[in-house]
Amino acid sequence: MKAIRRFTVRPVLPEPLHPLSDLARNLRWSWHAETRDLFQAVDPACWAACGDPVRLLGDVPAGRLAELAGDDRFLRRLTAAADDLRDYLSGDRWYQRRSRQDALPAAVAYFSPEFGITAALPQYSGGLGILAGDHLKAASDLGVPLIGVGLLYRHGYFRQSLSRDGWQQEHYPVLDPHELPLVRIEEPDGTPAQVMLALPGARFLRARIWLAQVGRVPLLLLDSDVEENDLSERGVTDRLYGGGSEHRLLQEMLLGIGGVRAVRTYCRLTGHPEPEVFHTNEGHAGFLGLERINELSAGGGPSGLDFDAALEAVRAGTVFTTHTPVPAGIDRFDRDLVARHFGPAAELPRIDVGRILRLGRETYPGGEAHLFNMAVMGLRLAQRANGVSLLHGEVSREMFAGLWPGFDAEEVPITSVTNGVHAPTWVAPEVLRLEAGRQADAADAADAADDTGEGAERWDAAAGLADPDLWQLRRTLRERLVSEVRERLRASWRQRGADTAELGWIDSVLDPDVLTIGFARRVPSYKRLTLMLRDRERLTELLLHPERPVQIVVAGKAHPADDSGKRLIQELVRFADDPRVRHRIVFLPDYGMAMAQKLYPGCDIWLNNPLRPLEACGTSGMKAALNGCLNLSVLDGWWDEWFEPDFGWAIPTADAAALDVDRRDDIEAAALYDLLEQRVTPRFYERGQQGLPDRWIEMVRRTLTRLGPKVLAGRMVREYVERLYAPAAGAHRALDPDAARELAAWKARLHRAWPGVSVDHVETSAALPGAELGTALALRVRVGLGDLGPDDVVVQAVSGRVDSEDRITGASVVPLKPVAGPDTEGRWSYEGPLALDRTGPFGYTVRVLPAHRLLASPAEPGLVAVPSEELVEGAGVLMR
Known part of the structure; x- marks a missing residue:
């Protein structure tokens, strides 16, 4: 007979075995060999069948637990494992030692649609989720104060089997959060903590917050399968990458907007430091930037910023990672669908819907005006962005170059941090022991290596x-x-x-x-x-x-x-x-x-x-x-x-x-x-x-x-900290409300005045092309700045080898200095040297870029002025 209702009966552990519960609920066991060995000793057959401590403790007979409670050898092992976890969670690691020297962020919120932590928590489909899981584990090993944010899918991705003729078949088992290594976040009165989103038609989407403790890192997972929701809303977090467009949109709104609210709730209830940096792992969580703008906008917070100033403040502390090498891999929604879910009758009513839609608009050649692009929004809401390998960084700069018109692809402000993997998760324990050159616990060896901040010591030992x-x-x-x-x-x-x-x-x-x-x-x-x-x-x-x-x-x-x-x-x-x-x-x-x-x-x-x-x-x-x-x-x-x-x-x-x-x-x-x-x-x-x-x-x-x-993932996370998180935290601190208003006002003035910026005349001190290697030409330029001044711009000479189409390759950039102006026509003169440091076909050009102390990159505003095709300098060389 089929049960009409399902619930979980929790085991009652004998007093001496209580530490087993803490060990089971912290997912560090998934990469710590001694803890896994301890659970295996509880019931080897059961462990081999499930590999999940929570399920194991629920299945082991009470008689076996009583036996273990009187087993002194087992209790000594249990005490050692519990003490080791306590030391791991409390001791200073690489990040804490580094923080004493550098201004690192107090906390970082890391958003991803999937996390591959362990098979016992099946919330992943492939590489993106596995990478996110390794990111959290390595951050934990290094002591990086990360907060992970994702969704709890009641059916996970899917289980795969084959038909007799080899056709893939999908199965969706129901996952009970009470049977997973999760803890429900609760308010002080014991009620479940919730976040809520407003939906069109005066409806609401509510979600509970579950905590998966990944070593030192809390992972918050939002679950819409709650009784207060209508049936359709309960199913929002049913499957990973399932459903139609609106279903996916609601998932991504819950992940981004609801995720920020979940972080605020968690920090309020636990005293965890508020994040200074928000990391968006692919575009699925891009709506988090809108919620943060909402927090800072008029009426939404003590700073009372308008949309433009709030946007600048949010961008300063946001990092966006793209994993997609082709436009077809990006989530894109119909603009009308997005518009229905925002505004006075739905979510974020204080923000003008038109401003939201412009953030996701494909403004580059070939873009489709009726679509809302999540990756484009992610890039516009983040001051720092990266691909996940050097080659992917190049591909990403080419793919998104249209968002920065006038700039060559190599100057598009998207860098790269090559992915890494978490060795204790993926390496056979025997390999780790041999690489360490000693018979020791594999995970301890890995922890020690990651904690040094280098990670190479134990790998070098394999040479012998x-x-x-x-x-x-x-x-x-x-x-x-x-x-x-x-x-x-x-x-x-x-x-x-x-x-x-x-x-x-x-x-x-x-x-x-x-x-x-x-x-x-x-x-x-x-x-x-x-x-x-x-x-x-x-x-x-x-x-x-x-x-x-x-x-x-x-x-x-x-x-x-x-x-x-x-x-x-x-x-x-x-x-x-x-x-x-x-x-x-x-x-x-x-x-x-x-x-x-x-x-x-x-x-x-x-x-x-x-x-x-x-x-x-x-x-x-x-x-x-x-x-x-x-x-x-x-x-x-x-x-x-x-x-x-x-x-x-x-x-x-x-x-x-x-x-x-x-x-x-x-x-x-x-x-x-x-x-x-x-x-x-x-x-x-x-x-x-x-x-x-x-x-x-x-x-x-x-x-x-x-x-x-x-x-190694430790190398990857250290790069994120040093190259992206630390600069983002610095920018976040610099963009206080007054600075954010200043930068927003300057950008507004810049965009109004930029049509008046021009390169009017370029001349050199010698005739071309009869130049010799090692010489330097004096370059003199006159530029029109319109309503802007020299403090608002930088004038640069760009030079290098040229190809058959006169495109400069391997460019050198030299700033020119203002020497006179404005003249009667409002033009300014700039001068500087042009070093002829390469033989062969050589060329140069001049450009004017915006400049402000709060810009992370001069390409950030997407504005550049270059000589027109008709401009000919004094020596008669056409400028390009």
Whole structure:
């Protein structure tokens, strides 16, 4: 019979075991090996089945708990683990020591639509969420006072299985917050703390606030499934990336606007410092800036700022990270839909709806006037923005250059911070111990390394490992993966309808002595899951080679609405079902964190073959590398930045734009097969004098010692602190109400006066082009400033090599100084040297940019004045 109501009965722990509850509710256990070992000792079978301390404590029989309460050895371990957590939460770490020297923010609020912390809290779909989870964990290890903000999805993303013919099927289990490692935030009277949004039609969207404690970092998750809501509002936080446009809009309003209100509530109830910096992880949370403007605007706070001044104050303390390398990956809503949800009859009634809509307007060439672009709004509401690898930074500057007309793409104010991964989460404990050069707790070693602020010490220790030890470790991890694959494959075939009697062949699937390739990620078309199938006979020969075989483990989920992605999975599954090769290639359904943590250490090669440059970063290869797995990848994302032949192989790409899709894929697949046949497999199987693959082992060692320190999340978070959070906090403090009004008024005056700014005359001290290397020309410029003065602008000479279209490359920028003016026509004269420091085709131009002490970048206002095409300087050279 089916129950008519579901609720959770909490276990009553004996007094000596009470610390288990605190250990279970702090998600540090997910990356702290000793704490996980402690929970495993409670009930090994139950732990193996669930891997979740909260569920474990609810399932363990009372008799077993009573037994443990009298077990002195267990209680000593429990006391040690509880003391270790207490020390971890209270001690000074890198951030606290750094704060004594630098003016770092009191707190940072980090907003993301998904967080991959642990499989026990399934609130993630892919790389964006996993990155957000690693960001929080590394911040905790470093002591960064972060507050995470997200949504609590009652069905998570989805669970994946396969039909008999290999078609992806989705399942949405119901998640009970009371059965998750969460605590409900409550008001002093014990009632649940809530945030509320106004909806059109005099309706309201209410959400409770749940707390997931991620080490030192609180993660606030908003849940709309509360009884006070109508049925449609209760479903707003039902599924991650589910529903139609309005459903997604409400999710993003709740995340951004409701998230700020949740942060304020949490700080009020706990005394946590208020954030000085707000970090928007992708555009989904962009509405947070509107709520902060609302707080500062007239009637909404003690400062009483108007919209423009409040916008400047908000921008100063906001960081925006884009993860999207293509416009199609950005959330865009119909402007009319957005307009209905704001204004007097809905949310943020004090803010003019037209001002809101202009923030998300695509004003660049090719932009669609009827759409509201969340990434565009995110960029306009943030003074600092970044991509997630060097290459992605370049792609982002090109993609969003239209928001800064008149500037070359390289000058667009979007920098890059290359992603990193949290080693204690993703690295096999045996690897961490070896890298530390001692038999110690893996997570403690990782904590110590991250806490130093450097992280390289323990990775360098791997250089001294003996070849036999390193090779035996790699085989042990491969063997463990083989067992995991067989278990999961058998379960998958049973789900597909196979009988146990049909599955004897699974016992011979994969071989712990065969070169193992991993390919696991989301399955959009640009990641090209099936590129390896372009020449099936050639792939089959690789799989079945009598002397140098390979085996491939594949996993990944397609979005439920992406039938093209599902067809790619089906194509791969049908190939892997072929009895000729099914012992050498497998597809494992339901890819998630638990599977990934077994997959990365057990693979020898991590394969990545996206369409370049559509992979913003691609952190799965980083996690593999930290386990001694070599990368075989297209030069995209982070691999483009840090590839060296010592770390793996680069798959050549067909960059000719004229190639059709099939021809391009054929070329790149052939290059992949060539690498495997001619370079990868020979190196794995060739043996030296000791019977070991000496050259392969050396590549593994160099990957661990030289690449390892670069890809750590601790390095990434330190970069965010030093390059983005600290400057944003400084700008936030500088933009007090008076300064915000000053800057807003200056920008308004600037935009009114800018049509009167011009470059009227440019001349040099010598005739061109007969110039010699090492000489310096005296440059004299007359500019019209209209109603502006020299304090409002900077005049620059920009010079460098020029290409065939007279575009300056590798530009040098030199400010010119005002020497006279204004003349009778209101023009000012500027002078300065023009150094001829490069041979070959050389060119220069002059430009006028806005200048103000509170601007983070002269490009910020998006205004520039350059010479007209008709302007000819005295020597007769056309200025461009």
